[in-house]
Amino acid sequence: MAGKSGATPTTYSPSPTTQNKKRPPIFNDVDWVRPDGRGFHQCRPAFLRTGAVNSASGSAYAEFGNTKVIVSVFGPRESKKAMMYSDIGRLNCNVSYTTFATPVRGQGSDHKEFSSILHKALEGGIILDSFPKTTVDVFALVLESGGGDLPVVISCASLALADAGIMMYDLIASVSVSCLGKNLVIDPISEEESYQDGSLMITCMPSRNEVTQLTVTGEWSTPKIHEAMELCLDACSKLGKIMRSCLKEAASPVQE
Amino acid sequence: MSSATMTSDLSSEMEVDAFRRLFPLRFHERHLQESIRPDARPLGKARDTSVALGAVASADGSALAKIGCTTMLAAIKMEVMTPTTESADEGCIAIDFHMPPICSPIVRPGRPAEAAPVISKHSGMINLKELSLVSGKAAWMAYLDIYCLDADGALFDAALLSAVAAFSHLQIPVVSLNDDGRVVVVSNEEGEKLEKEPVNKERRKLKLSSIPFSLTCVLHKNYILADPTAEEESVMETLLTVVLDSSFQLVSLYKPGGPVLAHTSVIQDSVALTRQRLKELQKILNEAVSDMEVD
Numbered sequence: 061m062a063g064k065s066g067a068t069p070t071t072y073s074p075s076p077t078t079q080n081k082k083r084p085p086i087f088n089d090v091d092w093v094r095p096d097g098r099g100f101h102q103c104r105p106a107f108l109r110t111g112a113v114n115s116a117s118g119s120a121y122a123e124f125g126n127t128k129v130i131v132s133v134f135g136p137r138e139s140k141k142a143m144m145y146s147d148i149g150r151l152n153c154n155v156s157y158t159t160f161a162t163p164v165r166g167q168g169s170d171h172k173e174f175s176s177i178l179h180k181a182l183e184g185g186i187i188l189d190s191f192p193k194t195t196v197d198v199f200a201l202v203l204e205s206g207g208g209d210l211p212v213v214i215s216c217a218s219l220a221l222a223d224a225g226i227m228m229y230d231l232i233a234s235v236s237v238s239c240l241g242k243n244l245v246i247d248p249i250s251e252e253e254s255y256q257d258g259s260l261m262i263t264c265m266p267s268r269n270e271v272t273q274l275t276v277t278g279e280w281s282t283p284k285i286h287e288a289m290e291l292c293l294d295a296c297s298k299l300g301k302i303m304r305s306c307l308k309e310a311a312s313p314v315q316e
Numbered sequence: 317m318s319s320a321t322m323t324s325d326l327s328s329e330m331e332v333d334a335f336r337r338l339f340p341l342r343f344h345e346r347h348l349q350e351s352i353r354p355d356a357r358p359l360g361k362a363r364d365t366s367v368a369l370g371a372v373a374s375a376d377g378s379a380l381a382k383i384g385c386t387t388m389l390a391a392i393k394m395e396v397m398t399p400t401t402e403s404a405d406e407g408c409i410a411i412d413f414h415m416p417p418i419c420s421p422i423v424r425p426g427r428p429a430e431a432a433p434v435i436s437k438h439s440g441m442i443n444l445k446e447l448s449l450v451s452g453k454a455a456w457m458a459y460l461d462i463y464c465l466d467a468d469g470a471l472f473d474a475a476l477l478s479a480v481a482a483f484s485h486l487q488i489p490v491v492s493l494n495d496d497g498r499v500v501v502v503s504n505e506e507g508e509k510l511e512k513e514p515v516n517k518e519r520r521k522l523k524l525s526s527i528p529f530s531l532t533c534v535l536h537k538n539y540i541l542a543d544p545t546a547e548e549e550s551v552m553e554t555l556l557t558v559v560l561d562s563s564f565q566l567v568s569l570y571k572p573g574g575p576v577l578a579h580t581s582v583i584q585d586s587v588a589l590t591r592q593r594l595k596e597l598q599k600i601l602n603e604a605v606s607d608m609e610v611d
Contacts, residue, residue, distance in 0.1 A: 070397065071396060071397040071457045071459075072395060072396055072498070073393070073395050073396075074395070074396050074489065074491050074498075074500050075500075075501050112465075112466075113387075113418060113465060114385035114468055115385070115419065115421060115466055115468055115546065116418070119418070126373055126374070128372075130418055130465060131418070132418035132419070134421050137421075154417060156416055156417075158372075158391070158414075158416075158461065159391075159412070159459070159461045160372055160374055160378070160391040160393050160461055161374065162374065163374055165395065197417070199418040200418070201416045201418045201463070201465075203371075203372065203389065203463075204372050204373065205374070
């Protein structure tokens with residue numbers, strides 16, 4: 061299928077494609093082991109650091125398993141000339157992927173859908189009144205996609221906003237759950253996501269106990285949704301604590 | 317001249333930070349007179365540099381290079397292509413440089429980066445014949461993508477260093493031809509005997525000959541500042557980039573205009589600085605490679 065000689069030769073990746081593969085029967089059973097050996101209700105170890113990008117007002121790097129994300133925050137700075145006057149600040153979000161983020165080389169383009177979801181997830185948590193007439197830019201780059209990219213981007217973005225000193229009601233933590241047959245698995249990896257029946261993502265402010273965003277896709281029964289929400293909220297409050305300690309860690313050496 | 321003396325009078329009363337913002341050129345010139353730079357470096361010294369290999373697990377070869385705050389992430393993905401008839405037994409390399417909006421306040425999404433340096437193909441480092449699989453039928457296309465994660469001057473140096481490091485980390489995967497004539501990866505887990513002999517029998521590394529290293533200098537009056545920061549680049553506009561290979565031969569010399577005209581002696585001095593820098597960079601790269609082999 062490879063194209064004949066041309067200005068730009070067409071290429072293909074030699075790695076086997078997973079799209080056409082059938083779901084392994086193992087996922088239908090009640091008992092199975094997750095590909096990375098975690099328990100169903102166990103999140104991936106999170107590594108968080110602030111101040112990853114020096115030239116930004118604030119930035120954070122997050123690594124959850126193989127998912128690696130870097131978020132920079134710029135501003136508050138002058139809004140674009142074309143923008144109308146606004147009493148409250150504006151939030152501008154952009155999520156993009158590197159070409160090597162996915163197993164098969166992508167185009168490395170902007171991810172419009174993720175950008176708007178990120179915007180909606182953060183909007184509720186930021187005190188926009190605190191920077192009138194100006195814009196805060198939140199730029200995320202997914203260095204490597206290992207599943208559950210969006211929740212990691214959202215959590216990392218709120219950490220970067222905190223690092224930039226943007227006023228927020230609370231840190232914003234996000235966790236997703238996948239429904240696989242009879243089981244609910246928290247913080248899914250790419251492989252689990254590709255076989256899922258449904259997914260649920262909660263973005264919340266743990267210490268205020270407020271949800272800024274809830275997305276449910278796929279097939280769910282009501283008791284399952286309740287169970288998944290409980291799981292997510294519990295994980296969010298734990299993630300919130302980790303994020304908080306990360307911020308404290310970054311601030312403590314300066315005080316000494 | 318009167319304005320210059322006026323600013324110096326002003327400066328004694330002004331806070332350093334305000335002076336730096338209001339009179340950036342004066343600020344830097346006063347440092348240069350003392351043969352020192354705002355970050356306490358002597359003029360000819362480059363910033364601390366580090367290289368980490370294997371930063372991206374989803375790529376066949378990758379590296380993260382840091383020069384001071386400037387950070388570059390380079391990754392190589394290997395894909396298969398049909399070679400052209402003119403060069404039937406050669407592979408190909410495609411290089412892309414990206415400035416995502418995260419790296420600098422100047423870059424905004426949707427706008428092409430103005431400062432995007434062009435990473436030219438450094439002929440001689442890689443023998444394209446090594447990238448051949450089946451002569452005339454299949455060859456490797458190495459997609460090298462370099463992302464600037466943090467832009468703080470000397471972007472070309474960091475980009476080149478990360479690219480070279482990614483190539484030294486690159487391992488060509490084991491592949492075989494399947495029944496459809498397509499090349500597929502042979503995974504190690506499948507212990508079963510293959511019907512066909514693998515085209516590429518073992519994971520191998522590319523042989524890199526004459527690795528290029530570069531040093532960017534800012535020229536201002538008679539001063540040569542090695543490895544400038546973004547601030548120095550914006551205040552003093554004349555840049556000179558020298559690329560030497562590991563046997564100290566000149567690969568490229570790039571001076572994209574600028575108000576300062578370089579004398580021959582200035583260029584010779586810059587080349588001499590690059591020679592010193594090359595030894596440093598070689599040591600850093602070799603350490604990074606040997607660290608990988610121990611693991």
